Amino acid sequence: MVLEREILPYFQWLLGGEGLGLGALPQFGLVMLGLALLALIGSYLFAAARYGPLGGGDLVFQTVSSGFREMWEISPRRIWALARLAVKEAWRRRVVVALLVFFVILLFASWFLRTDHQDPAKLYISFVSTATTYLVLGIALLLSAFSLPSDFKTKTIYTVVTKPVRAGEIILGRIIGFSLVGTALLAVMALCSYVFVNRSLDHSHQVEEQSLRHDSLGGEVLGYQGRTTLDASHRHDVQLNNENNGQALGNHGHSHSITARGDGHVVSAAEGIMRARVPRWGKLKFKDRQGVEKELGVNVGNEWTYRSFIEGNTQGAAIWTFEEINESLDPAGEGLKIGLIVRVFRTHKGIIGEAIGGAFQVRNPETGVQSELTFFDAQDAKISEITIPRKLVGTDNSELDLFKDLASNGRLEIVVQCLQRGQYFGFAQPDCYLRLPEGSATWNYVKVYLSIWVQMVIVTSIGVAASAVLSGPVAMMLTVSFVVLGFFREFFVGVATGTEYGGGPVESLVRLITQMNVISPLEAGASTSLIKGVDAVLQSLMLSVAQVLPDFSAFSTANFAAFGFSVPTDRVLQDLTTCLAYVAGLAVIGYFLLRTREVAK
Known part of the structure; x- marks a missing residue:
């Protein structure tokens, strides 16, 4: 999921704080004060033109004072x-x-x-x-x-x-x-x-009984693998245990439970179609191909710079730092649950039919102790749900405890790398998160x-x-x-601040009429100076309007x-x-x- 604006805690957003600028409440006060002053000045000028300076001032005073009085009534x-x-x-x-x-x-x-x-x-x-x-x-x-x-x-x-x-x-x-x-x-x-x-x-499937193949070890049947029928334009791979119970694996954003009944199987309705994952995000930084820490990764040429990329088969890495990591995040003793979204950028096709390989490891940012690499296949733009086990093996083959050794001070780093040369992984800060218990869909x-x-x-x-x-x-x-x-x-x-290509309103109109591109500068001269001057006034007015404009796209x-x-x-x-x-x-x-x-x- 794309999240271009960080969601601040409510009171930080409301009141502001160090490094956050003015909060929403002070901004609202300043905007209302500015509008009130503008309204008073405009009202007085209009009233003075009709009733004279004294009469206009008295009318404005009576209107404002009665207005404040009526608010309390x-x-x-x-x-x-x-x-x-x-x-x-x-x-x-x-x-x-x-x-x-x-x-x-x-x-x-x-x-x-x-x-x-x-x-x-x-x-x-x-x-x-x-x-x-x-x-x-x-x-x-x-x-x-x-x-x-x-x-x-x-x-x-x-x-x-x-x-x-x-x-x-x-x-x-x-x-x-x-x-x-x-x-x-x-x-x-x-x-x-x-x-x-x-x-x-809502839909279901049936297990194709003829597709089931058993997995055995030493003559003992461990389970079965197969697939479901084609329904709702898709099918699922099936994994069953030796009691013929199991699951239709995730596809099209959902899965199905399978239970044995008689000589066949019963497939449940779709599970996980509507979910309410509760993420806890960390802070992201990058390493370049030489292993030097950077705020941003490689730009692969996309105009949209939401994600930065790391180069495969180099020291390039994406590093997320999480705070307040403790055993309360693992009440069942299963390990630390994370979600990872990878965007893959290929400079060549690679091996047809094979996913791009990646790896991650867990590291203690204070002591530098880190686990061995855990390998995964990148699923482009899909959410990979991973559980990091409680017991890990360190790079020196020592046994590590996830919370005691790798998050001893409540801080933990997850380092992700791309393993194949000529391929790139792209990440933004929300692309890796801790999976907290899900809410109600x-x-x-x-x-x-x-x-x-x-x-x-x-x-x-x-x-x-x-x-x-x-x-x-x-x-x-x-x-x-x-x-x-x-x-x-x-x-x-x-447009109001001049960060969009093409200049202000008048300059954009000139470029449109003359079919001039948005990058080339206008020729120097009196006409250009006039255009820039008019645009400066219009952009100031636009910036003022923007202060009271509701951001419907953000709602x-x-x-x-x-x-x-x-x-x-x-x-x-x-x-x-x-x-x-x-x-x-x-x-x-x-x-x-x-x-x-x-x-x-």
Whole structure:
């Protein structure tokens, strides 16, 4: 699984720390302070132009002071009443049609989703989460952007504002009401998609009895090997013990248990299709071909530099350092369980039909004591689950205890090498991890849909705040702009900071019109200076917008469930906190925008 951003512990993320920069809470405070100052200055200039310097200042002061006073007078009872009104309004708009659309999507999805995919669970989970995300965000957009403008147009808003309610309660009531509608729709979609994924991938096999061959030693039968029938576009290799019980080995991301019954065998349903692995990651460093430690490995020419590579048949190695290693990680006495993901880069085909060989060893970073090499065959882009035994043999043929000798101070290193000349192994920091006890796959699925819920609430808040002062179509376009830019926020920030190729907006437009590549510099001259100057202003504005832009691409946690990993609790808390911050900030903005409209005054 790709994890480009390290997931910090919640309080480190919230408050920051040494070497981490400002935390999310100080950043939120600074952004809100900047927006408040900008709003005060803009409001005063606008009011001063209409009512004069003194009159404008008095109007701004009265608006702000009454706003702060009303914040302390907000009534949860009135907010709930307005929320129920928003729910009834959404029901009248037949939002249930969204469920019918979702059911139709699921009905025909199985025609196009392939069960012969190498990892069908990844394909199905990615599909249902993506379909749900876009459908729910679309419903949230339409409900929130057109609600208040429709009430202004039909004058039904008068029946609300003439009651003893405040503008802030109207905004919060709409946000909560539409969020409740979205929550109900999302809950139904989550349940249906969960059943759809499980039922679509549920299957079994039969053991091909004629394929079974016995393994014997000295005339004694030790077990049997064979294969299953071809079902769901794949088959499994079978390993049985001398009692005819065993397992259909892993393929397509799952396995099956096999038990003897009468003269035949019974194969269980698929096991391990949906998993919730709980990893504990270490810190990664590399050694080059001369054995010198480096922060990064070899660049094999990929534009995406997420992984670095080590050269085969040299001293090149990838080294992970793990902390707090003790016997509590091995309560059953089986050893230390790890997961390893290898990306293979070949400079030649090698031996056809044979995997690229690799090896790893365990080392004590304090004493330098290390185990003998353990060999493995690299499975490109697949998770290899390995158990390091408690008792190991050292390089000097001495007997080593995994925890007492190799992790004596709680620190342990795992060193991985590629053994074949001309071949490379690629690694990123999350590619090797300790396997902690797995969590609930069902609860993990719920956490994925919780991240979709966060996106839905933020879109609802943006739409309601924008519709407080804009017409429905304009509010919808503004909200769509935030959503689209939010999904491409990383690129947007790259253009704003100048790290993307092609320069700023104007320079990119010039290159597009003149069909000039993004690398060659513009010719020096007055026109180029003008382009650079305009871009500098636009990039400053873009960077300011980026500070308040929700990063929708980062909210998605579908990849965790698709690749069989548990969504970290810290990540869930971070998303919920971010959602709360956006709701609070947008509710305040929506309140002051609604106050600027003369409604029933």
